[in-house]
Amino acid sequence: MRKISILFLILSITVFAFAFGEGAYFKKGLKAFNDGDYVTAKVFFNESINKNPKFSRGYSYLALSQSYIGEIDNAIMNYQMAFKFDKKDYSSLTNLCSLFIDKGNMSAAHKACTKALSINPKSYKALSNRCQVFIQSKRYDSAIGDCSQAIQVKGDYAKAYSNRGIAYTGLSQYESAVSDFDMAIKYNPTDAMAYNNRCNAFKELKEYDKALADCNKAIAMDKNLPEAYFNRGAVYEHLGQNSDAAFEYSRYLKFNPEAETVRQKMKRLMKGE
Structure with a gap:
């Protein structure tokens, strides 16, 4: 007592x-x-x-x-x-992993996410973050494995679909990429980058009308998305609309003035070459 x-x-x-x-x-x-x-x-x-x-x-x-x-x-x-x-605080490790990704420290990010997963193997955020680390290292099969596990744990996690779509794009499996970007957009319709990434996949599949529609949507949602201007420029270039392509590349260069290859491409298109 x-x-x-x-x-x-x-x-x-x-x-x-x-x-x-x-x-x-x-x-x-x-x-x-x-x-x-x-x-x-x-x-x-x-x-x-x-x-x-x-x-x-x-x-x-x-x-x-x-x-x-x-x-x-x-x-x-x-x-x-x-x-x-x-x-036991795997959530802090998962967030730490995300910050290391943003800083470009993939080694530290991988370590943090792997430690988080050793505590909670079903942390869908840690799995998706490590998927992103693998993408940056061009380990696309490993990325697909982690993102697939994240989706098994949480079937409506848009980020995991988007990351897996990027990994499929890295493997030139563009139809699978489009399917994943479809799901990413379904579960997060305000994700401008998902539209941009699907635009790129459609471009590689030579479905230029669909690509252009997605890039237009991405830019309407986020006017500070340089990748979308670049992809829209590439679509216009494939369609033979050189002046439009050059204009889109010029908009991309405002965000990335050091991109000399894009600058030379823009100049060539402006000359009608």
Whole structure:
């Protein structure tokens, strides 16, 4: 009976400390985060960590807030701290993997995603992220394997279909790519990049009308998508509409002025060659 009383007392003290210590700041941080005020959320999550320097969830949500406001290096550091204090936190590792992908550090991304999957082999986000890592390394078969597993776990996960479509494109399996981009668009109709990627696949299949329609859709949704201008230029070039192709390449060059091959192609088309 005494042991039960002591255990209850310890539990009560722990709950009280959380409610009025790091928990109070964490709760305020969550409210700000859910309201889209990531700067304020960052302040509260940081305070929760000050109250408890081993508070894993505080580090994790601080990192998430930082990633939304572009503080990527700090976010990486805090995801690492979150995992340090909770060795089962595969979600922080998955998000860490994603940030490493954005920074182009594929070795670190692969390590983080693989570690996450060792904790939870059915993490569809970690599988899809590692699929993306494999794509960057041109290991397309491995990418397809991971994305297929992600889809088995969550059949409506648009990102996994989109990534697998990119892998199929890398293997020149364009019909399979189109099928996956169809599914990606079905589950996320606002994904401009999926339309752009399907445009590219249709282009390779010489279905230029469908390709042009998809590139038009991608650009209507996101006017800052250079790949869509390039693909639309390539479609126009295949259709023999050289002036239109040159114009689209010029728009692509505004985003990538160092793309000398595209610049030379544009000049050649402007000369009517």
